[in-house]
Amino acid sequence: MGALHPLHLLCLILSVLAITTTAHNITAMLAPFPDYSLFNSYLSQTKLADEINSRQTLTVLALNNAAMSALAAKHPLSVIKNALRLHVLLDYYDPQKLHQISKGTTLTTTLYQTTGNAPGNLGFVNITDLKGGKVGFGSAAPGSKLDSTYTKSVKSIPYNISVIEIDAPIIAPGILTAPAPSASDVNITALLEKAGCKTFASLIISSGVIKVYQSAIEKGLTLFAPSDMAFKAPGTPDLSKLTNAELVSLLQYHALTGYTPIGTLKTTKDPISTLATNGAGKYDLRVETAGDEVTLKTGVDSSRIATTVLDSTPLCIFTVDSLLLPAELFGKSPSPAPAPEPVSSPSPAPVVSPSPAPVSEAPASVASPPAPPMETQTPEGAPSDAPTATSENATSDNAAADMKAPAFAFLVTVSATVLGSIWLS
Ligand SMILES: *[C@@H]1O[C@H](CO)[C@@H](O)[C@H](O)[C@H]1NC(C)=O
Ligand SMILES: *[C@@H]1O[C@H](CO)[C@@H](O)[C@H](O)[C@H]1NC(C)=O
Ligand SMILES: *[C@@H]1O[C@H](CO)[C@@H](O)[C@H](O)[C@H]1NC(C)=O
């Protein structure tokens, strides 16, 4: 009846703001538990931590150090990543909910399913309430056993994220034995051609930038490949007017050092360096996320990330809708300036190098420390070498996330407005 006291309103608004602006941080959640330090470390190394943090409703099936080291011992990071993806359920299960599964058994979606590389039931986990209060977990693939058992709850934030311990890893058939070609075996241009980026592929070959990319793979590489449509779009600059050095810079601008999957991009707030970066703040990119849509901003134009061609540590390849036009080349004048560098900047940054710059000159990406060195990697459990274009909205879960985002933005806006009027009154 009585009007809400302004202070109460303020508290309410602040708590709404806190919820909407702070996502969970799985690394911090697991940090107090030394039993899961190896598991936690692998979540970070594979960048699954970013993927987890960028999602709303999850259950993480944690493995203790003994179970995790057994899983990690014999496999490259790309295989470990797929195995761990199966340990992130896209639904909320705390101990109470585990024991209330209707009919005592259910199949639940995992992060592995969202890769688009999990045929049949491989991306699902079977949870079954067993006799004597035990809960069993196993791959949903036909004929799989429920070899993992729930042991305890580690931490939960109802109904957003629950971390529970299981006693053994869940292994889907074939997940550990996927062919693992060495990083240098990946044919980048072949993948790009198949993904509808023939123009970009031919440019990186003719300019020699492909060699720069190839020598960067081992330490981690992320490519943003403009589609063939992007090169034909109205307003796209005439690349034949660029000098060789400028073309090289432009192509290097479409790559980052470091393995940076979509979940990591979504949690990136600072500008990121590219392979073209030759001084602080030069040739960098900003990332904007709205729901599941990730957009790269150059300062001149912006481009949506359209598909994931490959996400396999240490290499990520995305397609983008438009060419990324760096301000350093396309900033002021409508056509690229013939001068080597705009003189407006007082910084002592070196000018664009005239030949394909050695990779070592590019500072490591701010957002992603180089992935640990590894011997082999694989197209993430893909049965053939054909890349599966992974749409970000492959699951209904993503659709739900899409719908939540604008609602949150609205809440924040409304709260900020009300907050402003309280201060004013
Ligand atoms: C998550 O927590 C870890 C450890 O506390 C911290 O290093 C990291 O910066 C945090 N990440 C985010 C996105 O806040
Ligand atoms: C889960 O696995 C058990 C044992 O293999 C099986 O009996 C059950 O039908 C499976 N549950 C579902 C929902 O498929
Ligand atoms: C969990 O997420 C929902 C939105 O999905 C939000 O309304 C709720 O406040 C969150 N709870 C906590 C404890 O963060």
Ligand SMILES: *[C@@H]1O[C@H](CO)[C@@H](O)[C@H](O)[C@H]1NC(C)=O
């Ligand atoms: C990569 O694939 C292309 C065809 O897309 C082929 O022309 C080229 O020879 C291949 N490179 C290697 C090293 O196999």
Ligand SMILES: *[C@@H]1O[C@H](CO)[C@@H](O)[C@H](O)[C@H]1NC(C)=O
């Ligand atoms: C993704 O969503 C868009 C619109 O929301 C739809 O047009 C498109 O077909 C969806 N793609 C997939 C693979 O589900």
